[in-house]
Amino acid sequence: MRSPLSIRHLAFLIVALAASLAQADPRALAQPAAPQRLDFDDARHLLVRTGFAPTVAEVRALEGRTREAAVDALLAQTRAEPVVPPPAWTTAATLPEDLPHPGMTAEERKTLRQRERARIVELRGWWLAEMRATPSPLTERMTLFWHNHFATSEQKVRDARLMYAQNALFRREALGNFATLLHAVAKDPAMLIWLDGARNRRGAPNENFAREVMELFTLGEGHYAQADVAQGARAFTGFTVDRVGGQAVFRPRLHDDGVKTILGARGDFDTDGALDVLLARPETAMFLVDKLWREFVSPQPDAAEIGRIAGDFRASHYAIKVALRDILLTSAFWDARNRGTLVKSPVELVVGTLRTLDLDPGDMRPIAAATSRMGEVLFAPPNVRGWPGGDAWINSSTLLARQAYLARATRAVPDAAMAVSTRDASASGSVDWPHLLLPLPAVSDAVTEAAAEREPAALIRATMLDPVYQLK
Amino acid sequence: MNEGRRRFIRAGADALVTIPIAGAIAACASAPAATKTDSANAAGGYARLLILVELKGGNDGLNTLVPFADPVYYRLRPKLGIARDAVVPLSDRCGLHPALQPLLALWKRRELAVLQGVGYPAPNLSHFRSIEIWDTASRSDQYLPTGWLTRTFAATPPPRDYAADGFIIGSYDLGPLDGGARAVTIGDAARFGDRARSMHALASAGTPALLHILRTESDIVQAAAQLRTDVTLATRFPEGAFGNAVRTACNALARAKGVAVVRLTQNGYDTHANQAPTQARLHKELAEGLVALAQGLTELRRWDDTLILTYAEFGRRPHENLSGGTDHGTANVHFALGGRVAGGLYGAEPALAQLSTDGNLAPAIDFRSLYATALEGWWGLDPRAVLGGRFETLPIIRA
Numbered sequence A: 001m002r003s004p005l006s007i008r009h010l011a012f013l014i015v016a017l018a019a020s021l022a023q024a025d026p027r028a029l030a031q032p033a034a035p036q037r038l039d040f041d042d043a044r045h046l047l048v049r050t051g052f053a054p055t056v057a058e059v060r061a062l063e064g065r066t067r068e069a070a071v072d073a074l075l076a077q078t079r080a081e082p083v084v085p086p087p088a089w090t091t092a093a094t095l096p097e098d099l100p101h102p103g104m105t106a107e108e109r110k111t112l113r114q115r116e117r118a119r120i121v122e123l124r125g126w127w128l129a130e131m132r133a134t135p136s137p138l139t140e141r142m143t144l145f146w147h148n149h150f151a152t153s154e155q156k157v158r159d160a161r162l163m164y165a166q167n168a169l170f171r172r173e174a175l176g177n178f179a180t181l182l183h184a185v186a187k188d189p190a191m192l193i194w195l196d197g198a199r200n201r202r203g204a205p206n207e208n209f210a211r212e213v214m215e216l217f218t219l220g221e222g223h224y225a226q227a228d229v230a231q232g233a234r235a236f237t238g239f240t241v242d243r244v245g246g247q248a249v250f251r252p253r254l255h256d257d258g259v260k261t262i263l264g265a266r267g268d269f270d271t272d273g274a275l276d277v278l279l280a281r282p283e284t285a286m287f288l289v290d291k292l293w294r295e296f297v298s299p300q301p302d303a304a305e306i307g308r309i310a311g312d313f314r315a316s317h318y319a320i321k322v323a324l325r326d327i328l329l330t331s332a333f334w335d336a337r338n339r340g341t342l343v344k345s346p347v348e349l350v351v352g353t354l355r356t357l358d359l360d361p362g363d364m365r366p367i368a369a370a371t372s373r374m375g376e377v378l379f380a381p382p383n384v385r386g387w388p389g390g391d392a393w394i395n396s397s398t399l400l401a402r403q404a405y406l407a408r409a410t411r412a413v414p415d416a417a418m419a420v421s422t423r424d425a426s427a428s429g430s431v432d433w434p435h436l437l438l439p440l441p442a443v444s445d446a447v448t449e450a451a452a453e454r455e456p457a458a459l460i461r462a463t464m465l466d467p468v469y470q471l472k
Numbered sequence B: 001m002n003e004g005r006r007r008f009i010r011a012g013a014d015a016l017v018t019i020p021i022a023g024a025i026a027a028c029a030s031a032p033a034a035t036k037t038d039s040a041n042a043a044g045g046y047a048r049l050l051i052l053v054e055l056k057g058g059n060d061g062l063n064t065l066v067p068f069a070d071p072v073y074y075r076l077r078p079k080l081g082i083a084r085d086a087v088v089p090l091s092d093r094c095g096l097h098p099a100l101q102p103l104l105a106l107w108k109r110r111e112l113a114v115l116q117g118v119g120y121p122a123p124n125l126s127h128f129r130s131i132e133i134w135d136t137a138s139r140s141d142q143y144l145p146t147g148w149l150t151r152t153f154a155a156t157p158p159p160r161d162y163a164a165d166g167f168i169i170g171s172y173d174l175g176p177l178d179g180g181a182r183a184v185t186i187g188d189a190a191r192f193g194d195r196a197r198s199m200h201a202l203a204s205a206g207t208p209a210l211l212h213i214l215r216t217e218s219d220i221v222q223a224a225a226q227l228r229t230d231v232t233l234a235t236r237f238p239e240g241a242f243g244n245a246v247r248t249a250c251n252a253l254a255r256a257k258g259v260a261v262v263r264l265t266q267n268g269y270d271t272h273a274n275q276a277p278t279q280a281r282l283h284k285e286l287a288e289g290l291v292a293l294a295q296g297l298t299e300l301r302r303w304d305d306t307l308i309l310t311y312a313e314f315g316r317r318p319h320e321n322l323s324g325g326t327d328h329g330t331a332n333v334h335f336a337l338g339g340r341v342a343g344g345l346y347g348a349e350p351a352l353a354q355l356s357t358d359g360n361l362a363p364a365i366d367f368r369s370l371y372a373t374a375l376e377g378w379w380g381l382d383p384r385a386v387l388g389g390r391f392e393t394l395p396i397i398r399a
Helices: A002-024 A040-050 A056-062 A067-076 A106-133 A137-149 A160-172 A178-186 A189-194 A208-218 A226-235 A271-279 A282-296 A303-315 A320-328 A346-356 A365-373 A396-411 A413-428 A433-437 A445-453 A456-465 B071-076 B098-108 B127-136 B148-155 B189-198 B208-227 B241-255 B275-299 B367-378
Strands: A239-242 A247-250 A260-262 A265-267 B007-010 B016-019 B049-055 B112-119 B164-169 B183-185 B259-266 B306-311 B332-337 B344-347
Touching: A040 A056, A040 A067, A040 A137, A040 A433, A067 A320, A106 A137, A106 A160, A106 A346, A106 A365, A137 A160, A137 A282, A137 A346, A160 A178, A160 A189, A178 A208, A178 A271, A189 A239, A189 A247, A208 A226, A208 A271, A208 A282, A226 A260, A226 A271, A260 A271, A282 A303, A282 A320, A303 A320, A346 A365, A346 A396, A365 A396, A396 A456, A396 B183, A396 B189, A396 B208, A433 A456, A445 A456, B049 B275, B098 B112, B098 B275, B112 B367, B148 B164, B164 B208, B164 B241, B183 B208, B189 B208, B189 B241, B208 B241, B241 B259, B241 B275, B259 B275, B275 B306, B275 B332, B306 B367
Parallel strands: B049 B259, B049 B306, B112 B344, B164 B183, B164 B259
Antiparallel strands: A239 A247, A260 A265, B007 B016, B112 B332, B306 B332
16 A cells, blocks of 8 residues: 555645646646647547547547647537527417416416426427537537536426526527626526526515525635625616516616625626626636536646636636636646546436437437436426536436436447447447447456457447446 | 544444544543443434434424414514414414424324424525535534534444445435445335346446445445335325325335435425415425324334434525515424424524524524434434534433
């Protein structure tokens, strides 16, 4: 046990040395002298971490590129619109009688509830179909990141159209501008319902949104006081939701236009003014970069790097691509020791499995049900903090659900596996499935045994059922 | 790792010998041996079951135990206040929310204790931070990495042949069992046993995330072996999410050789708006569920060996808001139930005329006193190392 400890000690010294160099020249870590070219593992790592598990062809297409070139290519491909058309009802006009209203019979109410339930299920299926089909997996990963950051649940909003509109907003600004996104979210009808903004009015403040915008969307816990929440709540007054039009409406009469003091700033702030106070604080960029680090790099953010990247992020006035580019070009992102340190979310697990094997289940609604059993119900995060993620994805109940899904999915594999093997093998040798599918060596003997048998379907099945396949 | 930690030498399947390390804090070293004491004693070790019921979101205590004799209550609650003739009276000053009526039978049998003003000093009004404080039993300004039960079980492990240290039902987060306890999350006891047949336990590990997966696999294998047996209960369980959780708990308890803790979660108490119908529905489910739980445990002959405690991150603001709801508050009302519980009212009536500048209540009972009662009064363990200090136990357990 002595030597690993001393190696770790040495590694720590190197990191400390690198950190002190980085202080002298903040660019030292970000721009290594010689361009580093991606090998198969690097290319696979970049694609899994920024998207869903790739096909072998996608990995090979990135091999040999420099880190900068590969990252810039991913950032250049991002989208603001989906490729799969959303359900028709998302854009159809709504009539007042389509919404719950007094005087409805019990039967009409029930019909309406059933329609809403079916729509949400359809919406989940549509989003997963988009994730499976999109040419820019990073766009969908960031759309999901924002859904988790501004976690809003249909269980309170109870209007699938509004949930779709919010999803479209998250996609539009997925890799756009965080300040723009934050301002739009504060006036998003689903959010106004979810955190009671639509009930927050002059003389009758409701603190729900004000607290969560500070604690969870911008500053983080410990960087504001209860008085800031109470004052912020006053600034956010005045919005209501027009349920028929599906729009937020600002009603000046309901807005408290008095002077407020938020985080030491004094003024007759409204929603935009109060959000600008939050965006002006350095904690906001730190909080977001820390969260992005945990999403893309490792469970252990590096404080010096977070500070540097947050500085760039703030200087860019919150251009999300600036932060993400910095993060994807840190040495920590590429470090072999950080591979296999993150647990795939249920959505990443199911969509990645479909993409890497090029499977199309047709109806994606059962896939949505599978992610729900694994603890990730799209459009219904457990609370406003979103899904805790990381190791918390895995407990005895969700691990069984994951294994059950993989056992089922790999039953359909033989044909697909043969197709993929044949197609890609003709280009450049046979597919090394464990290498493609796992971030670390397999721990189960079944993989070694299946590899020896030279039977692709059995090997894919054994590899996907290996615990290491849960990691990225 | 704390300094008062003890070293344990395993001397057989479940017999444990504790040897305090020299230099351990004096309070700890002088404490009586903290494992299995005879059930003739006041406390009976892990043969006694602890069931925690989390009222997630922060149940409104003031409308749980209504202080109808206090006119300030009706001034603070012009819309949400529950009229004196609607409450289920427990004394001449207070009574239960009408939807909690099913609990009255337990109250009359003196198996229900109602604890008033449970909270902690310098309260935090964030859901997440406050439940973390409760789950880790920390001070408000202290960050601890493990749940209070995880620390308990690390110091004094439940018998190895138990299905698990704890069953988690109705929630994915492990709460007080986070950070290393053998906690098994169960959706359905029978299906759990069946589906787990395909799992295989493995020993080696690469990253912390992989180690976590392999540990979870190993916990599943052990629990599943026990949960596979077939049992049918005569108790009828109510419909709904909480009723299902209670049913799952009873089914798992019927099958498992042993488990020290069950944690049930009922969701939905964050009632910022339109609180009245939501709380009424949740309270009905809660009361019916707890009554079914008592029946199920009686059928399993476990009722006299079970202590049920409710908890939540916080109570709600005494002054209702203008959305027909209540915002985050502090001290709260909680229940203790069980065959050995000394029923009655504990703590102090809320001092509604003396609210803090934030408009919140001061605590009358520190939540760690509740935990100390479970650790010492129920299991016979020394609670001081786990809770980081001395907290009074509550006289809610009959000898």
